[in-house]
Amino acid sequence: MNTGSTRACENGFFWDAPEQKFPQFTHRTPNRLPDEEKDIFVFKHLTVATILAAIAVLPATTAQADTHAQRATSHSPEIIRYEKTGGFAGIQRRVSIDRNGLGQVASGEASAAFQLTVEEFSLLRRRLGAVSTWHSSADGCDIADHFTYTLRYRGRSAVRCHTLPRDWEPAVAQLDQVIDRHLAPSRPPAHD
Structure with a gap:
């Protein structure tokens, strides 16, 4: 009995849901992009990677600076x-x-x-x-x-x-x- 609906599942329960049409999404890989968009794509990813690297290094740098400050204050200036x-x-x-x-x-x-x-x-x-x-x-x-x-x-x-x-x-x-x-x-x- 097909009435134009599909069975949907959520948390193990099935129900009949009307068939919906979703827009087609296509995945565009960097190889399929025009040169101008490739540059933007690469720039965005490098920017994100740089920010993430800086965030990862920041606690170590701060801890190192604190260690140097403690060493400096342990000696009389x-x-x-x-x-x-x-x-x-x-x-x-x-x-x-x-x-x-x-x-x-x-x-x-x-x-x-x-x-x-x-x-x-x-x-x-x-x-x-x-x-x-x-x-x-x-x-x-x-x-x-x-x-x-x-x-x-x-x-x-x-x-x-x-x-x-x-x-x-x-x-x-x-x-x-x-x-x-x-x-x-x-x-x-x-x-x-």
């Missing part, structure tokens, strides 16, 4: 940095000190780590705290074989050439002494 470069001999002297008084000095190829005493570190911080000249100046940079001084303390930084501002002198003198003391060649003990 540098709060003091001083550099003296130039002159006739082309010297390069520098010192950096973290908030615990741990430091690193370097001059040319030589370098050394050190620990300031509490008294030394306290005096240096007082001297640096007294510095009020935190703007850079090119005065003296045109002099042949000049020295260039760079001073950084607690996020402030300035560069000077040839001569130092008066308020820099006590701190720079102490920093130069720290460099000299920790890079001095070790001397053999004296024999009496």
